[in-house]
Structures are given as C-alpha cells and as structure tokens.
Amino acid sequence: MSNDRSELLKAYLDLDLSPYHQRTGLSAFACDQLSLSILKKNIDETSDEADARCLELFIEMNNRCRDPLPMLDDVEFECQSHMRLILAKHVHKAWNAQYTFHPSQVAELGDFGPGASRGTRFTHYLDKLCRSRMTATHQGVVNDWYTYCRGSIRFYNNELLRESKFGPPVLVQGSKLSFVPKNTDISRSIATEPSLNMFFQKGLGRCLEISLLKHTGINLEVQQVKARALAKRGSEFGDFATIDLKSASDTISMNLIRKLFPSDFVQLVERYRSPRMETTHAGTIDLEMVSTMGNGFTFPLQTLIFTSVVLAAFKVLHINPIYPRGKRVGNFSVFGDDIIVPTRAYRLVVKLLESCGFIVNEAKSFAEGPFRESCGGDYYLGRHVRGVYNKSLYDPGCVYSTINLLVIWSTRHGVLLDYTIGYLKTLVKRLYIPIEGGSFEGPLSTSAGIFHVTPSGGRDRNGSYRYVLYDIKATKIPVSRYLGCDDAVVSSALKGAIRRGYVSSRDEDSPRALCKAVTPNWGTVSYKTLDIFNLESADAWKCMCHYYWG
Secondary structure (H helix, E strand, O other), rough: OHHHHHHHHHHHHHHHHHHOOOOOOOHHHHHHHHHHOOOOOOOOOOOOHHHHHHHHHHHHEEEEHOOOOOOOHHHHHHHHHHHHHHHHHHHHHOOOOOOOOOOOHHHHHOOOOOOOOOOOOOHHHHHHHHOOOOOOOOOOHHHHHHHHOOHHHHHHHHHHHHHHHHOOEEEEEEEEEEEEEEOOOOOEEEEOEHHHHHHHHHHHHHHHHHHHHHOOOOOOOOOOHHHHHHHHHHHHOOOOEOOOOOOOOHHHHHHHHHHHHHHHHHHHHHHHOEEEOOOOOOOEEEEEEEOOOEEHHHHHHHHHHHHHHHHHHHHHOOOEEEEEEOOOOOOOOOOEEEEEEEEEHHHHHHHHHHHOOOOOOOOHHHHOOEEEOOOOOEEEOEEEEEOOOOOOOHHHHHHHHHHHHHHHHHHHOOOOOOOHHHHOOOOOOOOEEEOOOOOOOOEEOOOOOOOHHHHHOOOOOOOOOOEEEEEEEEEEEEEHHHOOHHHHHHHHHHOOEEOOOEEEEEOOOOOOOEEEEEEEOOOOOOHHHHHHHHOOOHHHHHHHHHHHOO
C-alpha cells in the first residue's frame, strides 16, 4: 500500500527514540518533537476531501470578513486610533522625495513575479512581457499599464509588438483559486492573479516593504533571523511571547482596511486587488477579504497591519519600541503572521488582534513556559528543538532533504538515528554533494575524500570537484528565439533574467533528475552555515556525517 513507507519510517524512528521516551529534559523534549513532526506534513496519501475542506475553509473565512467588526471598549478604541496614525504615517510620509503611494510610482516598482499568472503559458519574466496575453480585472489597470509603457521607450515598443501578436489585454472577473497539498487532511489554497494586476500588486507590495524598512527597521529579507533570536531569548528568560494566527491572509477584511487606512491608499488597494475569485466547484465568489496568498502585496500588507497593532499596544502600555534596524534585534518582531512581543504586552496585543477580526491560534502562541516558536525556529530553554518534516517518501528530493535534516538534528542533540537514516538511505541513490548544495539535491557531506567522491566524479582542469546531484534540470532557451523582442530582452537582461545569452526556466513542479555539477571547494563549513543549521560545532557535524556515510 502507499502508506507502507510511512509506517516503516515511523516504526524505525520509534525504535531509535525508544530509550528517550521515559526520560525528562532537553533531549527527551526534542525526541518528542521529532516523533510528532516527522509525518505531520507528509502528502503521500492525501484525503479525497482535502480540496473540498480547503474550499470550505476559504469560503468560511471570506464570509467572516463580511461580518461587521467587533464593538470596541475604551482601550481598544484608543489603540485603533494609534493604529490609524501609524498607518497614515507609513502611507503619507514618503520615505524619500522620489517614491510615494501613487500609481505611477507603484508601476516603477512593479514586477510580474516568478509564478503563474492568468493568461500566461510560461512563468519567465521575458515570456510574460512579450509572449503572452495580458489580463486585468478592469480597464483602469490596463490604462495604468499603458501610461507606464508610454513613459519608457523600451516598454512602449515592446507593448506595441506584443499586442500585434497576442492582442490587447483581456478583462477577467478576478483571480482563480487552485489548491496544492498541505498535509493528508487538507489542501492549501492559492490564487492565480491576472498578469497586469500582479504587476501593480508587486509594485504596491514593494512600496510597503520600503516604508516598513524606513519607519520601523523591519527588513523582510532578514527579519526571520531576528524573530528566531527573540524566540530563543523568550524560551530562555520568558521575557518575550510568540503569537501565531489562523488563516491570517484570508482574514484581512476590506472593512478593516477602510477603517484603518487613509482613503487614497484604500483606493489603490481596491484598484489592484482582485474583487472576485473564480473556483471550479463553487462558481465565482465575491471577495470580502482584501486578498489571499498569491496576491503580490498580501504579505507586506499583513506585516504592516500587525506592526501597527504591536506599536499601538506599546503606546498604551508605555513601552519604548526598540526598532530592529541594521544588526539590532529590537524588542518586537513581525514577519507576516509571526508576531513576537514582550510578555507584558501579550494579552493586549491578542485583544487588539481579535478586535480587528483576526483569529489567534492559541495552540501555537506561547507566553508562558520554556517553549517558543517563530519563523521555523522552535526553542526550549534557549535550545533549538524543531523536529524534521518529511513531505514525501516517494520523491527522492524530499527523502534526501529528510536525511540531511535528520543528520543535523542528530548532531544537534547527540541522539543517534541508525535505523531511521539507514532505512531512508535504501529509498534513494547513493550520492553525495558539498555542503553549499541544496538539501533536496542529495546527502550533504563535509569531505570529498572520506566519501570517495573524487574517484567517481574526478576533478576538472581547474581543480574543481565534479559530482552528481539530484535537481530540477533547468530548460535553457536561447535569446535568439525572441527575435523582434529586442526591448523586452533588454528589460529582462537589466533584471538579471538572462545569463550568457540564455533564458533559464525552472518550474518547481517539474520532476527532478540527476544532473552534473562542479564545486571549487568541498569541505569548508562556514560560520554562516552553522548558524543556518543551528549547529555549534563544525567538527561535530563532520563526525556525524562520517558516522552515517562512512
């Protein structure tokens, strides 16, 4: 049966961890976490009702956004007044003389994004720009696109050429709902946006990111690292609490946006969001939520809203905010729906979130005890205790990743997993890759000589190691195929989307295969790598790799 591998993996893991089940302390807690996590996100055998449950939840959250916001008490009213001032500052006080929240400036930061869009067959920037039928939800979005193109000779010429081949932009009702596996019981919903809406959504999202960085110091590219640092401290000293929300992106209602944000910003949101969602089994749904994941500004928008909640609570509680600028960690963190605040502010922040219509996930929010979790970091008394999540035992990439993470987990906690890793090794080909490789590409090894990689792969004339990895094989399309699209090619090259005369296309849904690669260095373990994997010693990792692979 299809779940035989899952049952065997669980049996072998229980066998490895059985000596620790009756113990107490850090190692026992970490073993419990690993036992609970290993198959939690496995999708080898998903329920036939997974998509239906996801659609039902989506409709439930959308209907919830239609309901009036809760009545406010005096403290909540004062906090929301502070939130409005904070949000108005982000929108109206431009971060420099050049950029403001205006359609023309939003377009300057626009992008089509790396994923699929309605009306496009391909996901590459160059294909979306010159080999697709543009789509939009209304003529105003199309007019904004034409205005932007007229301001750039490259985009103007390219748009004329594109329209001559594929026609003018097509108006659609909105985004299209699709599903991807999440776990065995329920799928995850994702929206495919019209291409021109996505272009301006990405621009608006980038505006929000720059404003967040300017006014609060939150840099979405590195904030996860700072969040994990605060979560670690909170688990050790109890001075910080972590908050998680249920369906956060699907519970940002238009009612809330109209209530908190200035009217000119609300008009921009309404202009570029998709007002409707097309589904396969429920027809077309009018969206009461602002947007869902797949929209280009959802993540920075929810980060900004939750940041305003935290800062408003600080104002009422007379807590001086320490912003996470530069290398400073600060005394709060917001990254999407991962929120960290001082423990004394926890109750008020939770109360404010609920007054805005959000649902606090109490099972994943922690203000007491020695455990905290945020942004992929699980900490118990200051030690990293996150388990390992296997997505599939039939996809070699997922098996390789599980092996790598289990070896790292074993190094971190000093618990040997002979039966578990031994079983996983029987499911995939025996190959090894250097530590700078991706965890899905093969077992990470810290020494080429120990694992006899050199005899099988050899070295090239530059002395670099040759090896084989398991990866998505990129499709390289020569630029010569885009004859006549010179302006689009120049725009793509300026974005770094063309290298050595080729457009490289990598579709994450494509099957992986064995590919050849080279690396100049094999065995060096940098401090950055140790920090990424939450390891204290490179020598300990090397010894554990030698133990499992030798």
